[in-house]
Amino acid sequence: MTAQSLPSADTDFSRGVGAAGPLSAIQGLSRIDLALLGGLALVSVGLLFWATGDAVLAAGFLAGLALAAGGMILARRLFPAAAVGEAAPTDWSMLRAAVNHDDIAIAITDRAGRLVCANDLFATWMGGFVTPPGLPLEGRGAELLKNAGRTAWRDGEGGVDEIAVGPLQLRAQVLRSGQAEDYLIWRFSAHERLDLAGEIVRHLDGPAGRTLAQAGVMAALVSAEGRLRVANQAFLLRALGEEDALHYAGRDVAGMLRLDDAGALYFAREGDRATPVRMLQIPLTPADTHGPMLLAMLDEEIGPADRGTAQSYVETLLSLLPFGLALVDRDGRFLYMNRAFMRAAGVADGKKPRYPGDLVVGEDKGPLADMIRRHSSGQQVGGDLSIRLAGQGDEPVSMRVVGVRGLGEAAVLLSLKDSSEESRLKRQVAQASKMQAVGQLAGGVAHDFNNILTAVLGSCDLMLMRHTPGDSDYDDIQQIRSNANRAASLTRQLLAFSRQQTLRPQILQLPDVISEVSHLLKRLIGDTVQLSVHHGRGLGAVRADPGQLEQVIINLAVNARDAMPGGGTLTIETYPVSAADVRQMGNEFMPPADYSALKVSDTGTGIPAEVLPKIFEPFFTTKDVGKGTGLGLSTVYGIIKQSAGFIFADSKPGAGTSFTIYLPVHRAESGVPATPPPAAKAKKSQWGTGTILLVEDEDMVRAVAERALTRAGYTVVTASQGEEGLERFAAMDKIDLVISDVVMPTMDGPTMVRAMRAKRASLPVLFMSGYAEEQLRQSINIDDVAFLPKPFSVAQLAEAVSMALDDAAHRVGHG
Structure with a gap:
């Protein structure tokens, strides 16, 4: 349990009853x-x-x-x-233990709206200790939660039934509490993803209901009000007859049954000659709530010797139900468990345990045995117990224990909910929150580094113009420039794993990309590693950035080389994957579609099972200090996800590793001819003429760009922020191009350009930024503008300016 902040000793949680006269x-x-x-x-x-x-x-x-x-x-x-006197101050360790909960996220705020306390589950679901109601909710969730908080201040309680944090669906309850009622308690619980009643309706109204009827089991689902929701044909014929069996929904089940003086149960419509029946009631909600119930009935015309037949009927019923159920005798031994129970408990076929305690960790064996012993007396009451299954980690699951009677040796019914889906969602939300936080940090770091590197690269280029090879300073300047370019590639990796890099997608074939990069791979992997390339037939074209795709292949090849220190074989394969193949794979993340697959395999040492789930996390590496940044595989993951693809790793220690990439096959729109990739444009001149307004808030970047453009022949007017840029624009008679940073204090670049375009609609604009274009596209949202990512060299700046001026002249000529 983690407390965001705790109130002082004079707040309501620790204040005593006050003076006593x-x-x-x-x-x-x-x-x-x-x-x-x-x-x-x-x-x-x-x-x-x-x-x-x-x-x-x-x-x-x-x-x-x-x-x-x-x-x-x-x-x-x-x-x-x-x-x-004054009451003893509140024991905060006791409060933290009290709000710690396995499946309910809890936070406490005071009247000033400050977060007082929150449990770990709240931080996991919300991506940190965020103060309610300002939570990262989807749609109108934040507004609904705020209204619930207001209602709690006014009425003492408020709530919201449907809010969402990413894929997680939640229900919120807000309570006003404290001695002076100066605190709000925010409770969030996840919705049950399995509608048990709905599943039973579907099964009883289909082949499963007919199978039970043939086995002599009469089954029905009854609502909380005692009304019939659905029943199989055997129940309907006995309870209503053929004529009324077609119109049974909503009828009162109590009127269909009767009890005689001896306590035997009969169908009312069968009269005095009725056959007594035995009824098994299976509640679908906790014992302290009033909800729907499943009824299973068997004819009572059996003696003690035939009770095994009755139990076999019940086992048939349990085997058809979609949730985990098991029968236990009075001595605590398993009599039967259905497949859903075995799957939820992690029981393998042929290795069924003898006692329920064999399923759980050592600390939970005693509580589970005691609970089964208490419920084996035959009373039809139930209770829930939180247990931890052996071999499935420390995450608890809920087991329901219900006492039953009338089933021969069976005395206790166990039900186990398969919470793997809920656990997966929790892990997904936690991982998404972590990646989002690291991505935001990476974007900000990359922006600041790009501004610094722009100044360094520009200064190096200007100095190189005054030095020739052979000068004493030439090699030192080249070394500085080389290291600056290495730093620029590191910032591109930061943007790649946070999926904020600028992509230039093209329609291409995977074999062509591998052919382009194969000569470089042979030098990278060395002589001790053999490269083997195989291409399948019928590969569809994909839409991706060829440069980034080459980076993916290089990163995977370098990792494979490091995993084979003694040599081995690096295999690269391409093959088509149809939508039918995807369905057979049963992967819940990949939608069925046609894909082109790229598989990179090695014969190295492999990846341990405990490390495999973490390999795509940023800054995670198993290499020695100084031999890896931990960004290689996270960069690969970011590039593939940004290209709408999927990547999966498969490895066994000592048996090598394989990475399989699935990229969706590109389908051209009907009626629109496929356009070939644009031809490479001729290199632009480094010289030009014209008047340029340069707006940049970073002094070092502005100084380098001004010197570079002035040296190239342009007349440059500078401004340090957006409002000053508007003043310079109003005072100038002629402007051929505006070069502006995107993110600036007071007034950003897009806002300034919109004000300029209002007076001169055809004004050419070149934006530059240390953030990626993909990340800034929505904030720019202006037509006919060029973009130059930082860091850039003097030559790249001159080429971008020349290209922007040519495009503007071309638009005017065709206007």
Whole structure:
């Protein structure tokens, strides 16, 4: 349990009951204070005797004071200070333990809207200790939660039934609490993803219901109000007859049954010659709630020797139900468990346990055995127990224990909910929150680095223009420029795994990409590793950035080389995957469609099972310090996901590793001819003429760009932020191009350009930014603008300016 912040000792959670009048005042006096009060009392008696001269009156007054003092001392002994003074401060460790819950996220806020306390599950679901109601909810969730908080302040309780955090569906309850009711308790619980009643309706109304009828089992689902929702044909014919069996929904089940004086149960319509039946009731909700119930009935015309037949009928029923159920005898041994129970408990075929305690960890064996013993008396009551299954980690699951009777040896019915889907969603939300937080950090770091690297690269380029090969400083400047380019590639990796890089997708074939990069791979993997390439037939074209796809192949090849220190074989395969193949794979993440697959395999040491789920996490590496950044596979993952593809890893220690990438086959729109990739444009001149307005808030970047453009022949006017840029624009008679940073204080670049375009609609604009274009596209949202990502060299800046001016002239010529 983690507490975001805790209130001080004078808040309502730790405040005592307050003062208790004169009694508490007496309790707080010291011995000196009491002596002083006694002296004053004697002086008062003396003055009274001097004024009246009546000794009897003075003695009575003194006796009254003594009686009052004695009463206060007696009250103090009867009610010690601990009971009437300040209450002991709240034990915060006890509070944290109290709100810690396995399946309910809890947060506490005070009247000022500050977060007082929250449990770990709240932080996992919400992506951190976020203060309600400002949570990362989908749609109108934040507004609905805020209204629920207002209702709780006013009425004491509020709630929202449907809110979502990513894929997780939640129900929220807000309670006003505290001694002064100055706190709100926010409780969030996940919706049950399995509608048991709906599943039973579907099964009983289909082949499963007919199978039960043929086995002599009459089954029906009854609503909380005792109304019939669905039943199999055997139940309907016995309870209603052929004529009324077609119109049974909503009928009262109690009227269909009757009890005789001996307690035997019959169908009412069968009269005196009716055959008694035995009924098994299976509640679908906890015992303390009123909900739907499943009824299973068997004919009672069997003796003790035939009770195994009745039990076999019940086992047939349990085997057809979609949730995990098992029967246990009075000695605590398993009699039967259906496949859903075995799947939820992780029981393999042929290895069925003898006792329920064999399924759980050692600490939970005793509580489970005690609960089964209490319910084996035959009383039809139930309870829930949180257990941890052996071999399935420390995550608890809920097991329901219900006492049954009338089934021969069976005395207890166990039900186990398969919570794997809920656990998977929890892990997904936690992983998504972590990746989002790291991605935001990476984007900000990359932006700041790109500004610095732009200044470094630009300064190096300007210095190289004044030095020639052979000069004493030329090699040092080249070394600085080389290291700056390495740093620029690292920022591109940061943007890649956070899926914020700028992609230039093209329609291409995977074999062509592998052919382009194969000569580089042979140098990278060395002579001890053999490269084997195989291409399948019928590969569909994919839409991806060829440069980024080459980076993916190189990263995977380098990892494979490091996994084969003694040499081996690196195999690259391509093959088509149809939608039918995807369905057979049964992968819940990949939608059925046609894909082109790229598989990179090695014969190296493999990846341990405990490491395999973490390999795509950023900054996770198993290499020695200084030999890896932990960004290689996370970069691969980011590029593939940004290209709408999927990547999966398969490995066994000592048996090598394979990475399989699935990219969706590109389908051209009907009626639109496929356009070939654009031809490479001719290299633009490094020189030009014209007037340029340069707006950049980073001084070092602005200085380098101004010097580079001035040297290229342009007239440059500079501004340090958007409002100053508008002032320069209003004072200039002619502007051929505006170059502006996107993110700036006070007024950003897009806002400034919109104000300029309002006065001159055809104004050419070139945006530059350390953030990726994909990330900024929505905020820019302006037609006919060019984009130059940072960091850039002097030559790249000159080429981008020349290209932007040519495009503007082309638009004007065709306007």
